Each structure stands twice: as structure tokens, then as C-alpha cells.
Amino acid sequence: MASLGQLTAGIAHEINNPINFVSSNITPLKRDIKDIMEVIDFYRESGEKEFKPETKKEAKKLEEDLELEYVLEEVDQLLKGMEDGAKRTVEIVKGLRLFSRVDEQDVKKVDLHDGINSTIILLNSSIPGKIRIIREFGELPMVECLAGKINQVFMNIINNAVHALSDHMEKIPDPVITIRTKSLGDYVKIEIEDNGPGMPEHVKQRIFEPFFTTKAVGKGTGLGLSIVYSIIENHKGTLEVLTEEGQGTTFIISLPVYQNAPKYD
Template sequence: MNEKLTILIVDDDDVDRMAVRRALGKTGLEPVIEEAGTCAAALNALREGNHDCALLDYLLPDGDGLKLLRDIRTADILTPVVMLTGQRDERLIVELIRAGAADYLSKDELSGETLGHAVQTAIRLYQAERDQLRAHTELEAAHRELQSSHEQLLQAEKLASIGQLAAGVAHEINNPVGYVYSNLGTLQKYIDNLYQMLEGYAHLETLVSDEDALHTVQALKKELDLEYLKEDVRDLVSESREGISRVKGIVQDLKDFSHVDEAEWQWADLHRGLDSTLNIVNNEIKYKAEVVKNYGELPEVECLASQINQVFMNLLVNAAHAIEERGTITVRTGTEGDDAWVEISDTGKGMNAETRKKIFDPFFTTKPVGTGTGLGLSLSYSIVHKHHGRISVESEPGHGSTFRLWLPLRQPEQMAE
């Protein structure tokens, strides 16, 4: 050992302390020696200092060595302890060792050699244990990290494939919907033409002298309720057109949301992303909350639009879930310096400080088993991080939550064309 050892002697008796000092002097270790006279002082010193070893007397004014040993372990102090005492009680020795003492020496037979040996063995043992513990903790952390990035990848892949599927379906639907929409337009025009024609014929009725024929036509007119029919045909066509244009909107939203054709860095309109995402999660939100849009001025932002939409979706769905009965979700946007920001706040149940600290951890969820995976926010966090942006949260229990994300308008290295 190159560096000098620091050893703490814990004993209330001056003469005994001197004896221990003397014995230490003969070990050849030449340690730096510190002293404490009570359990409390010893605990304090061990907590503050960086001792290589502590030599503990069993009987102290404010407690016994066994209790002190236990206190040392509960305080997570990793200094090895060698007990020194005048008593020779086998049962006590066993208890001391169980409580974490590295070794046990009788004060009566304290020689430089035994003491030096005990101290060095204790230190070596603890060092090995500590190394093992550290390696274990590191391994555990690495394993956790690996697992979480694996799950995140799966989740991202899942979302991407859902997006791809949606975009595929949207593409297939797009064509038929397109011609139905345009045919309905033509139909409307033709119907108007037919009505004009009908008007023309109606005028001719006055010129008809054949009473029977006239009667038949008028009876038919009445039976078919021509006036109502004319009204209704118009309504039917325009309702159908409206329905189809809603389908067109959904198809467009799906395409915007997945951006599958453009899974590249691109310049995107965040408002458009927010709107299409809101339409997509509408089902999940509409029974819970009224959505208030408070959009500011936003230039286009350089981003991976489909991923940013996933962030919006996670935040919006979380906001809806946080609302128990009915509430409001407010979406605000704006710019600040070179960043665009988007804020999503809800009037839901909010979070306490402890929850707030953990929400970006993978797998952290307060939702019932099988409901939430706890990956929404951790995935969102990594997406925002990839964009060189940041995400913040303000929340109080009972006062709702506000999530805000900042995205640089332009990525550091020019990534989009």
C-alpha cells in the first residue's frame, strides 16, 4: 500500500487508547490515527471521514460496540471494523461478527503483529467486497440501460409499423374516396340540370289537352311527393359529399401523422402536425376534455415530423388520461430565440414531486397493470433529445400538469435539404 492508512480508534479510556496507538506503531503500517471517545462521535467521524479501518472498543459511555456496529451498517458506512475488547465471550464474538465486524482481538494480547495482520486482512476483505459490489452495480445499471433501450426500440418500431400500416391503408383508400368525392360533385351538377329540365316539362303541363294523361302525371307527382323528393335528393348528395370529405380528412391526417414517405429530416409545420394528431386521438380525448388551441406564429421547423407527432400524441393521451371527469386541454405554441415551443396543459389530477421525478424513466407508470407500459414519456424524451431540444414539466397534485417542449428551429448540422 502506497498511501498512508487512516485508522480510527474508538475508545473512551485514555490508557487503552495509548496502548492501541503503541501497538499500531509497531505494525509497520505507519497509519494516520484519529480518535473518538463515544459511539456518537465515532459514527460522525466515520460518516465524514474516509477511514480505511476502525478499531472499536466494546464498552463505550453512550452504548455498546454491537449497537454501534449495527448503526454503522445501517448508515451504509463501508469502513471495516475490528473489535477490541477485554471480554472473551464466545457468544458475543459470534454476534459481533454477524453484525459486521471483520475481526475480533482481545486487548490483553494486543501485539503489533496481530493488530497489523488483523487490520490488513480486514481492509483487503472489504476492498474485495466493495469491488465486487461496484462491479455488480455497474453490471446491473448496464443491464437496465440495455433493457430500456431495447424496449424503446420495440415501442418505436411498433409505432413506426403502425404508421406504415396506416399510411398504406390511407393510400389505398385515397383513390376510391377521391373518385367518389368527385363523382358526387358531378352528380350534384347533373341533378340540378335534371331539375331544370323538370321545371321545363312542368310548364308544358298547361298545354296538355289530354285530361287522362294530365291526371296520371299529377297523381304520380303526388304519390312520389316530388317536391319533398327534390329537396331530399339535394340534401342526400350534399351530406354524402360532407361524409366523404371527412373520410378524406382522416386519410390526410393518417398520411400527415405517419409521414411514411418522408421519414427523413424535413421542414415541417408543427401546427399541422398538432392538428392531425389531435384528429387521430380525438376518440380518446373527446369524452374527457375540451381542446383549446392557442397557436402563436411558428415558422417551419427542421425535424423528423412523424416522430414529433408521436411526442404530441403521447402528451395529449397522457393529458386526457389525467383528467378524471371532464376538463380542458390547452395547446399553446410560440417561438423563443432560436427555438419553437409547444405546450400542452391539462386540468387533470397533476402529480406530486416524487412522481414528477420519475416520469421520464422507462417503465415508470402509475396506471394499473396492463394499461400503461410507462414508455410514452421516455420515448418522447429520447425523440426530443435527438432533436437537440428539451422537455419540461410543471405539475401540482390537483392543479393539472403542463408539459412544454422546445425544438430548435434548425438542427445544428444542416440535416434537411
């Protein structure tokens, strides 16, 4: 996982430079096109007054052949698309950088909300549009943890919630994943709840076992929640699941605010 984190961080860094170049060039490009349009408008107005009828006819024909009105409209749409695409890519790169956090060996104070948000950004393309993500974030202190590992926890649990909802979309009129955070003094609590099909008791009892999976062959390793459980345990936290068949599922993560550092430094 550390190697994967380093690879992800490296890719994010490499993408960052060209996308910044594209982003920073869009505004001056829009300004330049606006200037060119002013010149075109000036020529059009002057031409109406000063061109001979034959020249006006030729100019009109040229505009029609080139579909000038359509071209100008398309330039506008292309620039908007480039701007939106660049912003989205910047968001993804930021998400990758936050998610990969190559400080795997160092416990550091981190903002857990950044980790949750970056995870949602990275999962965005695989979340069906019908699924709503609701964030009910409380005021959280900075939490000492291995950021990359905790982001792995968020990724796994949110991804499982997405799959639970996606596989039963026809039976759920309003599929929702709700993420709540709250501070409890020396601990913080993160709840990830879905209104999916829930789990029967015999499945609930085994979900943290290595290699146990309810997915079809080739769809899952059965290691995800087992690794998640180990990560939370190694952080001196707790992980519990509340679920009932037909009533959705809630994963509740409790993490201590402090790991190794003294409370008052």
C-alpha cells in the same frame, strides 16, 4: 415504428385515390341533378296547363306514391352527407400522411403546426365533444427534426391530456386542452396544457419511468412518456412537466431549430 409509419403511409395513399374519385364526382353529380330538376319542373308546369284532368290526377297519384317531395329532399341531404364525408376523409388521409412521415432516418425541416394539426385530426374521433382544443400558435420557423418521431410525441401527450379530462369529466365544467407555440431564437417551445385533475408529486416524479402507469391493468403500457422523453432527448431538446393536484398539467417541449445542418445555408 418505422414499419408502422410505412404501413400508415401506404394505407393513406390507397385511400387517397378512391376518395379523390368520390370528391371530384360530387360537383358534376349535383349539377346533373339540378338539370334533371329543371326538366321535372318544366313537365310539372306544362302538365298543369296541358294535361287532361284524369292525367293530372294520375300524375299527382304517382308523385304521392313515390313520395317525390321527400325523395328530392333526401337526394339533397344525401349529396350533402357525401360531400361532408368526402371532405372529412380527405382531412383524415392528409392527417395520416403528415403523421406517418416515412422519412424516419432523415432530419428535415418541417412545420410543427402541421404535425400538431394532423395529430388532432387523427385523435378527433376519440376526443369527447365537450373537450375544447384551443390553439395559440405563434410564428415558428421550420424546425429540423425527424417528423414522424415528433408527431409521435404530440400524439402521446395530447392523448394523455384527453384521457385525463375524459376520466374526470363530471368534475370539470369546461374541459380544455390549450396548445401554445412560440419561437425563442434558436429554440422553439411547445406547451400542451390541460385543466384536468393534475398529478400528485409522487406521480410527477415517476411519469417518465418505463412501465410506470396510473391506468388500470390492460389500459396502458407505461411506455408512452418514456419513449416521448427519449425522442426529445435524441433531438437535443428538453421536456418538463408542470403539474399540481387539482390544478391541471402542462407539458413543455423545447426543441432546437437546427440539428445537423449549418445555421446559414
